[in-house]
Amino acid sequence: MKTQAPPTLSESYSGVPSRLAAIAQEAKDRLYSHKTVPESVPRQHNVRLPPDTSRETFDEAVASLRQALGHENVVLNDKPLVDGWYLEHPNTHDAFHVVDQEELVCSAIAYPASTTEVQAIVKWANNYGIPIYPISMGRNVGYGGSAPRVPGSVVVDLGKRMNKILKTDADNASCVVEPGVSYFALYEEIQRRKLPFWIDCPDLGGGSVLGNAVDRGVGYTPMGDHFANHCGMEIVLPNGELLRTGMGALPGKNGADNPTWQSFQPAYGPYSDGIFSQSNFGIVCQMGFWLMHETGHQSYMLTFPRDEDFTDIVEAIRPLAQKGLLGNIPQLRHVAQELNVTGLPKSHWYSGPDPIPRDVIRKQAAQLPCGDCSWVFYGTQYGDAASIKTQLDIIKSAFSKIKGSKFYLPNDVPPDHYLHSRALVCSGVPVLRELDWLNWKPNAAHLFFSPITPTRGEDAQIVHNINVRLHKKYGFDLFPTLCVAGREMHYITNIIYDRSSDDEKRRAAALMRELIAEAASEGYGEYRTHLLFADQVARTYSWNNNALMRFNETIKDALDPNGILAPGRNGIWPKKYRGKGWELLGDSVEKAVGGRTISPDKVPSKL
Known part of the structure; x- marks a missing residue:
């Protein structure tokens, strides 16, 4: 096709x-x-209006915004909804919709071209009381994509017209970007200028450099903690005022930017940058990043034969990670993922409707380069040849204590093996290989369950056991990836479902809800989640009578008294919405599949 x-x-x-x-x-x-459904179906409803907004007021507001931005830069969401795919994704709704496709939709999309125009949008939103939902490029697939948490919000698409690399400082090994700069774009610019730097990218290269960092995403080089390696932000606050954090708060000479803005993160006084990550306290319009100097590198793969090796593997990883001997943020994956990263559908490996049995996984893995194993570790070391050899000798010695472990270099496996993709990503080259996961099922979509565990076998095993039991209960294949960062691991589970099936959506939502609850009951919380589960996750961080949420709400109400900026994002609701039925708790997500019951607003959407 x-x-x-x-x-x-x-x-x-x-x-x-x-x-x-x-x-x-x-x-x-x-x-x-693998698609079995059309690109789009006729919509059941016209423009989804913002809460408590009549069509007359909405039309007046849109006309006013078009006057400020230009008619072509404010587009109504009244056309057929198309899920598309990674490189042609929608900014109207969640392409990987868990509830109905028409549920989490915006009323319109605004395309600002500058920070000044972002300020104009914010002031407009305050004037009309219409919620806005900013996105960078909308590619946080698995976490909600471009969908606004409050249906009928106006999406502010920052990427389309704000996509410049504003500065690349070779002496400082840093850059400044706007929201629409992807990892692909930044990498290509560095290559074009022949600069001796790497970027750090996540598994896919099409996402926003700025957006991923603000959401505290991770990559895989030594600079894989993206927010930790940012330096300086320019932010539009919910009242329309402009803020620069860090050294950017100090005016530069003759109106220029301060020369130390991308050199020192905190500046003077409270370090405010963190409150603008995973929040709805401001719109980040520019962000500085440190770049990594290019260096020698060697990627490799280790396999381990038994499921029960899991705790021993994690125990072997811990001292290596804490001593800094693991050069990057490595991954530990279950062998089931060796099947789905081939890009072949589940039906190629197993014809049954139930989760693929463990004995079938073993049999099929035996035909792959990894062989009949249970766990696969992907790592990369950095430096000159001598230091890399020393590092690898230590690592191989540590893992050799696990009977049956095997070590592979890229030239030990075929050119199309996943190890070669990891070698590129771990040397700063953005790729597309992770898209192959979605061939597992027809009309595939996915949710990420992403708790944090200490780098300790006992803790990792508890979370893993919860995953194994609940995936079996709800009938989903289990695909866990553990990203190791010293003293903690991101245990990321990819729940793949057919978005054309209401039954699979309900089961995926129920699985997600129960995973969150059970992990939290054992003391393990998510670092990031889909917008439909943000309220549940936020409430798991409830120490001292929800002191953290009360603190966040205090900041929200002070900065955004009219509650216009991304209400509900990451579970933070302004006074205007708080306690009025907007929170999604219990089984409300499953009940919303096929039922359009997400929002409590009384304004009819079929207008």
Whole structure:
């Protein structure tokens, strides 16, 4: 099945580099070959209005916003909803919808071209009392994409017209970017200028550098903690005022930017940057980042034969990670993922409707380069040849204590093996390989369950056991990835479901809800979650009578008294919405599938 060619970077800020055009085309064709539903179906409702807003007031507000931004830069969401795919994703709704496709939708999309225009949008929202929901590029797939938490909000798409690399400082090894700069774009610019730097990218390269960091996403080089490696932000506050954090608060000479803005993070006084990550306290319009100097590197793979090796593997990892001997943020994956990263559908490996049995996984893995194993560790070491050899000798010695472990270099496996993709990502080269996960099921979508555990076998085993038991209960294949960062691990589970099936959606939502509750009861909380589960996750952080949430609400009410900026994002609700039925708790998400019961607003949506 040949589909329309995906956009390239020369055609669109959100496109793919020409070096990956053929790969992107193949990935799209594979994914679309598994579709069993049309691109779109007729909408049941017209424009979804903002809460407590009449059509007359809404039309007046849209006319006013168009006057400020230009008619073509304010678009009503009244056309058929198309889920698309990674490189051609919607900014109207969640492409990986858990509830109905028409439920978490915006009323319109605004496209600002500058910080000044973002300020104008914020002031407009305060004037009309209409909620706005800013996105960078909307590619946080698995966590809600571009969907606003409050249906009928106006999405502020920062990426389309604010996509410049504002500064690249070779002496300081830093850059400043706008929200629409993708990892692909930043990498290509560095290559074009022949600068001796790497970027750090997550598994896929099409996301926003700024957006991923603000959401505290991670990558895989030594600079994999993206927010920790930012330096300086320019932020529009919910009242329309402009703020620069860090050294940017000190005016530069003759109106120029302060020369130390991207050199020192805290500046003087309270360090405020953190409150603008995973929050709804401001709109980040510019952000500085440190770049990594290029260096020698060697990626590798280790396999372990038994499921019960899990705790021993984690115990072997801990001292290596804490001593800094693991050069990057490595991954420990279950062998089941060796099947789905091939890009082949589940039906290729197993014809049953139930989760793929463990003996079938073993049998199929035996035919792959990893062999009949249970766990696969992907790592990368950095430095010169001699230091890399020393590091690898120590690592191989530590893991050799696990009977049957095997060590592989990239040249030990075929060119299409996943290890080669990891080698690129871990040396700062953004790729597309992770898209192949979605071929597992027809019309596939996914949710991420992402708790944090200490790097300790006992803790990791508790979370893993919860996952095993509940995935079996709800009938989903288990695909865990543990990203190791010294003293903690992100235990990321990818729940893959068919978004055309209401039954699978309900079961995925119920699985997610129960995973959150059980992990929290054992003391393990998520670092990031889908917007539909934000209220539940936020309430698990309840120490001292919900002191953290009360603190967040105090800040929210002070900065955003009219409650216009992304209400409900990460479970933080302003006074205007708080306690009025907007929170999603209990089984409300499952009940909303097929029922359109997410929002309590009384304004009819079929207008």
